[in-house]
Amino acid sequence: MKLEKELKLKQPLASVNHEALLSLVRTSTLMQKLSNRFFSKFDLTDVQFNILMILKAYGAEGLSQQKLSEQLVVGKSNVVGLVDRLEKAGYVKRTSHPSDRRFNQIVLAPKGAKLEQRVEQSYFKEVDRMMNVLAGTEKRVLIHAMEKIRQYILTSKI
């Protein structure tokens, strides 16, 4: 459906630029909602699954909350609660670093590893289903366009 109708706008969009921007934001919001419907089947949120995937890649050494906050691109204060909830659910383990007690080491607990394994396949299947509505060229243009916008954002403000 056309974006203007979809958003029930009273006035037509002023410019192609604004239309492109709103397209992107709206689509990503809907993807977010779909993703949370998907993960809620496993009593997870998208962020929680993301953390499990990251921790999986880091294996037994795990990560500090600081590193985790960098990977997730969120503030470190946010990570406190995220890890709290995952720890309470038994999916991750939080231990103090033996030689530097400033650090916490967050590692994937067996229960979390099992869950991650179970969700992962299903997740990638969904990703493929959704993104295959695009042609190969469209995907490449999209990836390149997104890179240019990020480039602009990261240099424009710092």
Add this chain to the structure above:
Amino acid sequence: MKLEKELKLKQPLASVNHEALLSLVRTSTLMQKLSNRFFSKFDLTDVQFNILMILKAYGAEGLSQQKLSEQLVVGKSNVVGLVDRLEKAGYVKRTSHPSDRRFNQIVLAPKGAKLEQRVEQSYFKEVDRMMNVLAGTEKRVLIHAMEKIRQYILTSKI
């Protein structure tokens, strides 16, 4: 920068589909953060500015919270707090519908109209600056691609 580096991924991305999806999500997240840095100069959030723009289009008659929640594509319970805060700041007025007390009428207050006016120009200038990193073709492909993905999401689940 390449997405894999930007996200500091330990392992390369498994598929073009996943890369395209993460590109989109990551870019939209950064746009969100940039947008909130921008609006915070006016003591606003992106959502609040969006509401002011919507209310402006509806003029003196205003909207019910129900209609507002449809326009914003958020749950109605969310609108309660959004309007609360805008009302407290003096930007909107909330009155009971004269003939049907189930409805609230939300209208833009003069203070809100003045602020909206002031922010709007600056906002569209920023939008142009950012989106003009893309060529015309890229914008058209992007808009079309986003429409296809939304189409998929809206039909796939309902």
Add this chain to the structure above:
DNA sequence: TACGGATAGTTTATAGCTAAACTGTCGCTC
């Protein structure tokens, strides 16, 4: 060795978001 700066994590206050349960109002039907 004591001090002061840097670093990691926590707390607090605020904002936005959801789902589910609840209240109040309206209108139709019996």
Add this chain to the structure above:
DNA sequence: GAGCGACAGTTTAGCTATAAACTATCCGTA
């Protein structure tokens, strides 16, 4: 006219996010 269902708004509980102020730990230097 009483009652019931539909609809608008509110409340509650929980998740994610920010910024700012705080605590604890470590390490280099004087």
